[in-house]
Amino acid sequence: MPxxxxxxxxxxxxxxxxxxxxxxxxxxxxxxHELADHVLRWxxxxxxxxxxxxxxxxxxxxxxxxxxxxxxxxxPFDDFALVHTSLQGGAExxxxxxxxxxxxxxxxxxxxxxxxxxRWYAGTRQLIIKIPNAxxxxxxxxxxAHETGLVPGYLVPRELNxxxxxxxxxxxxxxxxxxxxxxxxxxxDHFERNIALFLLAHQPTAPLSPVxxxxxxxxxxxxxxxxxxxxxxxxxHTDALLEYANAKLSAPVSLEDLANAVGVSxxxxxxxxxxxxxxxxxxxxxxxxxxxxxxxxxxxxxxxVTETALAYGFGHLGxxxxxxxxxxxxLPRETQRKSGVL
Numbered sequence: 332m333p334x335x336x337x338x339x340x341x342x343x344x345x346x347x348x349x350x351x352x353x354x355x356x357x358x359x360x361x362x363x364h365e366l367a368d369h370v371l372r373w374x375x376x377x378x379x380x381x382x383x384x385x386x387x388x389x390x391x392x393x394x395x396x397x398x399x400x401x402x403x404x405x406x407p408f409d410d411f412a413l414v415h416t417s418l419q420g421g422a423e424x425x426x427x428x429x430x431x432x433x434x435x436x437x438x439x440x441x442x443x444x445x446x447x448x449x450r451w452y453a454g455t456r457q458l459i460i461k462i463p464n465a466x467x468x469x470x471x472x473x474x475x476a477h478e479t480g481l482v483p484g485y486l487v488p489r490e491l492n493x494x495x496x497x498x499x500x501x502x503x504x505x506x507x508x509x510x511x512x513x514x515x516x517x518x519x520d521h522f523e524r525n526i527a528l529f530l531l532a533h534q535p536t537a538p539l540s541p542v543x544x545x546x547x548x549x550x551x552x553x554x555x556x557x558x559x560x561x562x563x564x565x566x567x568h569t570d571a572l573l574e575y576a577n578a579k580l581s582a583p584v585s586l587e588d589l590a591n592a593v594g595v596s597x598x599x600x601x602x603x604x605x606x607x608x609x610x611x612x613x614x615x616x617x618x619x620x621x622x623x624x625x626x627x628x629x630x631x632x633x634x635x636v637t638e639t640a641l642a643y644g645f646g647h648l649g650x651x652x653x654x655x656x657x658x659x660x661x662l663p664r665e666t667q668r669k670s671g672v673l
Contacts, residue, residue: 334436336394336418336456340500343507344394349382358397365393366413366461369405376400376453385506388519389466390526392506394418396456403449412442412462412481414530416499420455423626424448426484429570430577432622433486434659438495440530442481452629458499462527470527485535488609498526535569535607568593569607572600576616580623580643586613620644621658628666636663 334340350361358380359371365382379398384391396419415422416438424431425448426441433439441447451457467481487495505519575592576584589612590600604612620643627639637648640663645651655663 334416334418334458334496334499338418338500340503341394341418341458344383344385344392344503347384349384351381353378353380353398362395365391366459367405367408369403372402372404374400374402374453385503387502387505388516388523389463390502390523391461392502393459393461394456395459396454397451398453400453401451403451405447405449407443407445407447408441410464412440412464412467412530414460414462415439415441416458418456418458420452421626421629422452422455422457423450423630424484429484429573431484431486432626434622434625436492437489438487438492439484440481440487440534441484443483445483447484450630460499460502460526462530466523467527467531470524470531480531480534482534487533490609491533495529498529502526568595568603572603572612572615576619579616580620582644584616584644589613589616617654618658621655624655624663625659625666628663632667634667636667639663 349365350357352358352361355371355373355378358378359369361382362371363369365384376399379396381394381396383394386392415424415433417433417435419435421432421434421437422439424433424439424441425446426443427445427447431439471480501522505522571593572589575589579588586597586600590597593600593603595603600612604610604615608615610618624639624643624645627643628634628636640648640651645654652662655661659666
């Protein structure tokens with residue numbers, strides 16, 4: 332079962348409440364002390380903040396809520412990455428120019444090098460895991476001279492949500508056990524490395540080495556030979572794809588348009604998307620449009636569902652509703668009701 336704010340698995344974490352407050356200045360200071368210095372801008376809604384904390388060997392786990400709609404602009408992280416899971420509500424996150432719509436139940440991994448901006452919707456509660464770069468290096472036997480390898484920001488693919496949820500629930504279970512008895516430190520170390528390995532292994536573009544020319548490797552992968560990890564520069568293709576798709580969320584786009592924007596054949600584009608995103612290119616575009624619709628409906632709960640769907644390229648409203656329900660397990664009007672306005 333996916334985690335929710337009332338999941339029994341969170342009971343160990345909830346035993347250690349660092350603060351509850353409706354005083355805006357106090358909230359900023361407490362969160363900055365635990366996570367990172369940041370600018371906090373309060374939007375609509377009344378502050379109802381709370382922060383809970385649990386610690387293992389190297390990992391630190393938090394549950395954080397602001398109550399109100401807020402914008403958070405932290406300084407880039409120096410020696411750690413953050414994993415954000417939306418237990419309730421959602422957020423829009425921009426990491427080094429890439430926008431992530433973190434809807435309820437989704438998980439974002441954040442390792443920005445230049446800029447991070449987060450918009451938390453009112454009523455959002457996030458589970459946050461702080462992962463030191465030293466753990467990421469240890470997971471891949473790298474020394475301090477190497478990069479950790481995490482891209483600035485990405486979402487855990489939906490098809491891996493179950494595996495990630497199981498890992499996180501086991502992690503939360505360790506926090507509960509820690510209250511009552513000791514757990515072998517070497518076993519905790521092993522478990523924490525597995526968390527880091529999961530994140531490194533399932534990001535859109537893993538660290539690559541220049542073994543083969545880009546074009547030949549793409550074509551080889553499309554024909555079932557070789558691996559996308561065998562060439563340098565795949566990140567340029569995935570970045571180009573996401574940048575083009577984000578720019579065309581409201582415009583008619585064909586499969587050929589996507590392939591031309593990336594600079595590869597249609598077959599290569601299909602292989603690229605299946606390898607890095609687990610879906611076909613047009614399905615990826617549709618999911619990005621659905622995520623954009625949901626983010627808009629959460630931010631503007633009085634908006635017309637029909638007009639919003641049309642604005643993001645959904646000309647057939649019946650299919651739009653079916654796609655929306657399949658992706659989010661709710662209808663658009665139900666999303667709007669979550670804001671408490673309807």
